[in-house]
Amino acid sequence: MAKKNLNEMSFLDHLEELRWLLVRSTIAVLILATVAFLISDYIFDVIIFGPTKADFITYRFFCDLSSQLGYSDLICVKEMPFIIQNTNMEGQINVLIWSCITAGFILSFPFILWEVWKFISPALYESEKKHAKLFIFSSSMLFFIGVLFGYYVIVPMSVNFFATFTVSTVVINQFSIDSYIGMVKTSVIACGLFFELPIIIYFLTKVGLVTPEFLRKYWKYAVIIILVVAAIVTPPDVVSQIIVTIPMLIIYEASILISKIVVKNQNKQNG
Template identity: 35%
Template sequence: MSTSNPQPEEGLQETFLTHLFELRDRLIRSIGALLVIFLGLVYWAPDIFHLFAKPLLDALPNGGKMIVTDVTGSFFVPMKVTMLVAFLIALPVIMYQMWAFIAPGLYTHEKRLVFPIVSSSYILFLIGMAFAYFIVFPTVFKFMAAYNAPLGADMATDIDKYLSFAMTTFLAFGITFEVPVVVVVLVKLGMVRIAKLKEIRPYVIVGAFIIAAIVTPPDVLSQLLLAVPLCILYELGILVARYYEPKLDPEDAEEAKP
């Protein structure tokens, strides 16, 4: 008469449930941090939106203003902007909760690699957004306002359309400024050599201008403001990756020579 032994299955089930409960708790903490910051900022939502729209407002001609074409736009658009700001402020807490969840399953060398990658990604994303806000927005809006003047057209942008444009631009420049991190990670993991990155440089430049033409407004100025930093950041990534490139074995080094 055979007897079954359900202990291994029970152990696996308990481990799975333990991880599931931990994930739930960390999601609750992340969402809680986001809501607390949002509720702390919501009183100043109109002021936050005014600061958010300042590059466009400064570029409008005398008497120009933003408009609302949706009945609920004047309420929900500032709320969305405030939620975006709250998310950016809460992002270190959210990233820490993610880190604390996956850290027990990582090796020591992986832990040493993940923290600088995550922190530098966050900082570079913020720098990309700041570049868009302080450099790209004023330049593009002033150019468009000057272009509208000879046409006799009044520049009055709907706040919801402006939010959509700004979010797309922030995302494009935030991701663009992650290029050095991507290059360093690819080199560190041995997926590509620095010599290969230099070899494909012309294709990267062409690709940068293609990406800029897709994600930016259809004017040459804004495309240059994205493509040029993308190329510069690619070169910066190559420079930093020199310190992380794994050493090749003598036999592999001989094979890698042209």
């Protein structure tokens, strides 16, 4: 049966389209989660638990940077004084399942974007529908860059900080596997979605909910929020905080620029 035009679709038709979007996206996530399950040893030993090792690439980078800046080995990571333990009977099974599902979501993100595009495309102009490939490519790249930023920057900094922080030498850090992997998943997914901000701002500007003036007006508040987040997720040293803050500020500035471009194009069309 031919697909209905937007004007011919009722509210129930839209719900039906949304239902199939969710079904197809879920199937894609589960398929790639199964693939992740088949290589789960590599995912856990090399990827997830990579930041728990003192020779992780990020720690080696900061150690080299410390030497180049003349700080000797001030920010070098020489050991990780903590252990990861499982305290629940079904803990490791749950961790395995949800970690594979998270990996499936990350890997299937471009397909999910394609499904979202097909859902919203009937409401777009013909000239805008031609940009489907650009939308999928740019959104996917931003998401994966955010995921890598979260994994190689936010996660190791957080692990190093919490591993070395102690209120007393009497206390030994023994983190639960749920706590550790939850932190990894939250940091990676949150950064991936945060890097989607320019795309989100594009659509919000298109529908008139956001303007460049609004984003510029609250710029100082955005900077404060970013600085607070950077201070929370990084060790208490200026270098680490700057490394986290700069990409976030660039993303916010890029969002303002995109909003300006959208408004300018809309004014041309209306003029």
